[in-house]
Amino acid sequence: xxxxxxxxxxxxxxxxxxxxxxxxxxxxxxxxxxxxxxxxxxxxxxxxxxxxxxxxxxxxxxxxxxxxxxxxxxxxxxxxxxxxxxxxxxxxxxxxxxxxxxxxxxxxxxxxxxxxxxxxxx
Amino acid sequence: xxxxxxxxxxxxxxxxxxxxxxxxxxxxxxxxxxxxxxxxxxxxxxxxxxxxxxxxxxxxxxxxxxxxxxxxxxxxxxxxxxxxxxxxxxxxxxxxxxxxxxxxxxxxxxx
Numbered sequence: 001x002x003x004x005x006x007x008x009x010x011x012x013x014x015x016x017x018x019x020x021x022x023x024x025x026x027x028x029x030x031x032x033x034x035x036x037x038x039x040x041x042x043x044x045x046x047x048x049x050x051x052x053x054x055x056x057x058x059x060x061x062x063x064x065x066x067x068x069x070x071x072x073x074x075x076x077x078x079x080x081x082x083x084x085x086x087x088x089x090x091x092x093x094x095x096x097x098x099x100x101x102x103x104x105x106x107x108x109x110x111x112x113x114x115x116x117x118x119x120x121x122x
Numbered sequence: 123x124x125x126x127x128x129x130x131x132x133x134x135x136x137x138x139x140x141x142x143x144x145x146x147x148x149x150x151x152x153x154x155x156x157x158x159x160x161x162x163x164x165x166x167x168x169x170x171x172x173x174x175x176x177x178x179x180x181x182x183x184x185x186x187x188x189x190x191x192x193x194x195x196x197x198x199x200x201x202x203x204x205x206x207x208x209x210x211x212x213x214x215x216x217x218x219x220x221x222x223x224x225x226x227x228x229x230x231x232x233x
Contacts, residue, residue: 035222037167044124045159045167045210047222066218099166107212107222108157110178112166 002027004100004113012094012120018087022100022113025081030055033103034076034083038096039115046096049074050103051083063106090120125150126211126225133231139199142228144211146192150223154214156194158187161208161227170209171196198230206232 008020022034036048049064051074064072068087076083087094097117101109127145134140144156158171169178171187174194186197194213198205211225 044208044227045161045224047212047224050222063220066221104172105155105157106214106220108155108169108172109159109167109212110169110172112168115166 002102002111004102004111006098006100006113006116008116008118010117010119012090012118013122014091014120015089018090018094018118020085020098020116020118021082022084023082029053029076029078029081033106035101035103035109036074036085037099037101039099040096048072048085050106051076053078092120095120124226125215125223126213128211128225128228130226131229131231133233134201135233136201136203138201139197140201140230142196142209142230144194144225146213148192149217150213150215151189151194152192153216156187156189157212158196159210159212161210163207167210201232203232206230
């Protein structure tokens, strides 16, 4: 049974870059949409983006939220069975619980990590 | 403001049937499938319904989904206290080069 686990700093300073990693265990990283979602405290879920790993290093399309696109990079490291999120120029509005998830389809997310709280504060 | 519109709250008594609506548009629900997620308090979301009306293994058949035009619905029959949670609809949206859109979520209270 596949499991996902987010990791990364819980506190990031304003204007810096938020970096999170999701480790995939118990399953292959190929042929899925590896997705990031976030949830500000007391609010709803927000899709951040995904990277689709086809099994080939040359065909791994990513897709990002239009409102966040300019600040995002999602990448995959097959050697470690991990995928990562980098979000630049963070502000307090980026404070949230960040979830990683496995997508069978673009919005069909069948497995989720437990989530990690990232606070943006000086 | 979410692209998919859900009522912020819903409620019912044990044993009742409740429905939660999700309204979209021709660029999302109108042409793409809808998925539903359940988020129990303090936990990560869980897939409840996929591709409009399919239940993953382990999800009770009390939960069902439907779609018509640019709207979708989640129905819960035989309401139980453990169904008290937040529910989200999600779909792909073909606008702006394509992206995933979430509903704002519906908090279900079991009275």
